[in-house]
Amino acid sequence: MTPATLSPIAGRLGNGRPGRLKVFLGAAPGVGKTYRMLDEGRRRAERGTDVVVAFVECHKRPHTEEMLSGLEVLPRAVRDYRGTSFTEMDTDAVLERAPQLALVDELPHSNVPGGRHAKRWEDIDDLLAAGIDVITTVNIQHLESLNDVVEKITGVPQRETVPDEVVRRAHQIELVDMPAEALRRRMAHGNVYAPEKVDAALSNYFRVGNLSALRELALLWVAGRVDEALQKYRSEHGIGRVWETRERVVVALTGGPEGETLIRRAARIADRSAGGNVLAVHIARSDGLADASPAALARQRALVESLGGTFHSVVGDHVPTALLDFARAESATQLVMGTSRRGRLAHFLTGRGVGETTVEQSGDIDVHMVTHERARRGRLLATPSSSLPRVRRVAGPLTGLVIPILLTVLLSHTRDSLNLTTDALLFLLAVVGVACIGGVASALLASITASLLLNWFFIPPIHRFTIGETNNVLALAVFAVVAVTVATVVDQSLRLSRRAANATAEAETLSSVAGSILRGDHTVEVLLRRTREAFGMDSAELVRRTGPDGGTGDTDADTVAAPVGPDDVLVLRGRRLAASERRVFVAFAGHVAAALERARLAEAAAEVEPVKAADRMRTALLAAVSHDLRTPIASGWAAVSSLRSRDVAFSDEDRDELLATAEESLARLNRLVDNLLDMSRLQAGALTLHLLPTALAEVLPPALDSLPETAVPVVTQGVADAADILADPPLLERVIANLVTNAVRHTPPGKKVLVSASALGERVELRVIDQGPGLRAEDRDRVFEAFQRMGDTDNATGLGLGLALSRGLTEAMGGTLTPEDTPGGGLTMVVSLPAATPAAFEEEALA
Incomplete structure (x- = not known):
């Protein structure tokens, strides 16, 4: 509508x-x-x-x-x-x-x-x-x-x-x-x-x-x-204040070694109140140049999730503001932070840190400052000795000396056409060029050299380190300050550019690894191969820890190692890694450790799965037997007890009815026990077969006679004309009885069940066709599992072994049992068995 x-x-x-x-x-x-x-x-x-x-x-x-x-x-x-x-x-x-x-x-x-x-x-x-x-x-x-x-x-x-x-x-x-x-x-x-x-x-x-x-x-x-x-x-309603309806504890992580201490402390705070949540957050700088260790953050994320918390990453340049905005957005009631790792001198020079600022601006959020072993001991950051190649580290000081001298010689020939201002600007340009080549140290050397040459050759009095005019003194001082300042800015921008490029490369590499894990390529072997390819090494392998130190250090100049678990070490061989590459290598080691742990858990789960399957089978068996064996026993017991009673005089008709009830109960009990025994023999591979040429017309009548009385008629078609099949007659009779019983149970009153037979090549197909509700496509495999009752959960219609046993017996005789849709609605069970031909006899004899 x-x-x-x-x-x-x-x-x-x-x-x-x-x-x-x-x-x-x-x-x-x-x-x-x-x-x-x-x-x-x-x-x-x-x-x-x-x-x-x-x-x-x-x-x-x-x-x-x-x-x-x-x-x-x-x-x-x-x-x-x-x-x-x-x-x-x-x-x-x-x-x-x-x-x-x-x-x-x-x-x-x-x-x-x-x-x-x-x-x-x-x-x-x-x-x-x-x-x-x-x-x-x-x-x-x-x-x-x-x-x-x-x-x-x-x-x-x-x-x-x-x-x-x-x-x-x-x-x-x-x-x-x-x-x-x-x-x-x-x-x-x-x-x-x-x-x-x-x-x-x-x-x-x-x-x-x-x-x-x-x-x-x-x-x-x-x-x-x-x-x-x-x-x-x-x-x-624009309510920004925190309503303490539930304890939400935010723990701030920097990627430093104190993170695990903070997480456990936050978890203990949350546990004091039922339903408390732990939210770990890492504030990443928007320029992507944060110094946090990816491997440490990965370990801390795993720890948070193992304690039932969640991990979040927020981008922000001002850490206290970003941290408190996140906490208020999550309605956090408490905030856990570590005390500063800055040394006393750094604290004195820079003033208030992130912790003090956060406490001052926290408002109605309680802030816990947790001490740890790295407090006041300085930051543990990756500080490589130099990010410049060896050639530029050598060329920088040389150009800082040579370029000012060459510029002096050039300007000496143009003394009459250029003034002092132009000379100073050209020397300043030379200093900037040296900064681009060798960094701020080389620029500082070039600045000193240029100042001395400018004073000696171009500032009156010439060829003396004295300055005659006050204006020239100021010009030289400004030149020196500008030269050093410009060189420092250029050097810093180059450093940031290199760090940004390195961060981009690291992010792309780690993103590639994360993508392979999301695509399912998370096996240990795949990650080892990706690690070797990413760093251009000769080999990457996992080795067991050895030696008193656990075997986590480098064994030679061309080998680097990182722990990936309590007993394993990831080892790369081929070349020495730079300090910036080691950071990414540690992150790779974290991924390998996670994959290794998943592989171990999968292996443990695979070992447990047979036990779980057996337990499920045992539970289903006990649940089914508790009802289905007890019902015929109770009915038969009641009938026999009534017959033995001397207090009631039963008529012949009543006595016959009680005897029939007892007989029917015992027959039902016998069928249940036979099904259980045959199912156990099938699962143990101990079922004995006697394959003989068998006529369906001889097997079908006793199979139908064994069924209880029902209002649903069973009609046969083409059975008398079907070729003989190679089968075990008693087992085939059991298969047909189970399939027809299942078909009758699901066929509504007024409909019928059809049993037909036809030849297909060198096989004979027996079809049991009902007109019931049918079976969904996704249930066609589950219906053959033991103790499954499709559409019936009340344990009132048998153990759920009929179809499972029928398929097992059919396959044991060299046949197949498959379900098909009945045209017009319903389910058709197709039993396909080999015809009793000479070729079939030879194949059976060879088997």
């Missing part, structure tokens, strides 16, 4: 505004979301609000059904899909009725095809656009951002999800909370699920640990939403 068609409806409501959405959010099914929704609807109706129940699902819970009394319930829309009728919310009827408030249950629900939208939350958007207020319900496990987390916790994938933004934009979100034990008591009393489903639910999804974890997720998500609303309110 377009906005144009919605506008008349909104006009009928008379409010001219979009509807408001309220969401009741719960941690798990059964906490009372629907009950609370109906209760609020009743209270609003009593206050005169026009309320309708657009859709509600009571799940046969009597207390919830009682809440519908007195509320107008709109009829549902009936839609047919794949031969089955389903009911959905009639969105058009709600829009036509145009109430003030609509109660709509199960926000993440996927609609049956044929309606307005694929999801119910999209229908609710239409109601809101029409000006109708909506109250709805959702569980935390259905939020899209938490879907994978919930699956890890519970082991149950959630197919019905809703984007977080849909819930976040609600006008009001109310958490329906209930302790885990209270919810389990509700279930035990039969207030949530039917009695036959309670045991399985309590032992699987509704375990105390699962419910506690889901409850914490719900509380944290709602707390984050409340925090967002608070930040929005402060921003809209």
Whole structure:
């Protein structure tokens, strides 16, 4: 429905505004979301609000059904899909009725095809656009951002999800909370699920640990939403003062060795209050010429994240201002900084430092100045002896002497045509040129030489180091000051230019490495190769630490090493690295250390995965067996106990019925045990096969006879004319029985199951075709996993071994079992086995 068609409806409501959405959010099914929704609807109706129940699902819970009394319930829309009728919310009827408030249950629900939208939350958007207020319900496990987390916790994938933004934009979100034990008591009393489903639910999804974890997720998500609303309110009302609703501790990092001490101190401060956050921030200069160690920052970032905090990098030239702006933007309540590393002399000469300025400007943010072992001991910065090449370091002093002398000889021949001012400017130009070649030291030498030559040859009295006029004294002094000043500025600009070029090169190199990691090229071997290529070395390798000093130092002039962990060292061989290159090398070592740690964690996870798989299998087995073995045992036990009772005189008809019940229970129990034993034999590789020429017409009837009575007819086609196959008859019978049982279970009444056979080359295909709901493409592999019940989580329809066992038995006989879509809806299981030809016999004999 377009906005144009919605506008008349909104006009009928008379409010001219979009509807408001309220969401009741719960941690798990059964906490009372629907009950609370109906209760609020009743209270609003009593206050005169026009309320309708657009859709509600009571799940046969009597207390919830009682809440519908007195509320107008709109009829549902009936839609047919794949031969089955389903009911959905009639969105058009709600829009036509145009109430003030609509109660709509199960926000993440996927609609049956044929309606307005694929999801119910999209229908609710239409109601809101029409000006109708909506109250709805959702569980935390259905939020899209938490879907994978919930699956890890519970082991149950959630197919019905809703984007977080849909819930976040609600006008009001109310958490329906209930302790885990209270919810389990509700279930035990039969207030949530039917009695036959309670045991399985309590032992699987509704375990105390699962419910506690889901409850914490719900509380944290709602707390984050409340925090967002608070930040929005402060921003809209221009409130800059810090509201101490939650402790947020910002720790300022410089990349120095004291960083880890500060981080741990900040973490301890945050731990003193529940829900405290740690935010580490590094202020980088906007010119990119900061002296922080990339490797140290990488280590400190890893430490912050391991303690549950976050790392941030902010660009700013004035550190106190940038730091406090960040802290106020994050509503920080406390700020942790290290005491200055500047020495006493530097502190005396430069005055107040970053710490003192920050404390003075902090306002209502508490600042903690933490002492550390580097306090007042000076800064640990990379200070290379010279950034100039050797040729320029030699040429600079020579030109500082030679160029003034050559200029003097040249100007001596032009004495009559040039005056003293021109001579001084030309000498000044020469000094600047020397500064460009050899730096400020060479420029200073050139300035002294030029001053002496200018005084001796060009300032009266000539050829004497005296000056006859006061004006010439001032000119010479100005020349010397200008020469030194200009040379210093030129030298500094050249140094900054070189540092900027080096910083750019470092950033590009590190960006390249980071890009390779983001693209997935994060193996240790790849990083070692990139390191060797980046520095033009002969080799790059990881070696174990040796020697009393740990083996972290250089072993010769052409070798450089850096630690990458407690036991390993990254070693480059080929040439000596410059001091500026060592900084980048240390950053590379940090990346290699991270990759090495990831590789070790992946290896450990791979070792644990079989144990986890076995544990999941054992948990699933216990959960399934607890119900499916107990049910036939209980039924058979009750029948036999009744027959043995001498207190009741049973008629012959009753006795036959009890005996039939006992026989059916024992037969079901026997099938379950056989499935378990065969599955264990398959997994252990101990299943014995006897492959013989087998006619499907002989195997199919006993397989069908073993099935329990059902209202769904099973029809055969082409079985009598099919060629013989090479198979183990008893095992093939088990496969057919399991597949037909599964097909019958998912076929609705009034439909049939078709079993057909046909030849395909040197193979025979047996197809078991149902007309049920079918199977999604992403579930076609999972359906063959042990203990999987697609679309069934109540443990009431078997152990979930049928399809897994069928595929295992089929593959053991040299065949395949694959699912296909049934034309018109449903699922077709295709069993392909080799025909009993002489070639097949020879192949089996060779095997």
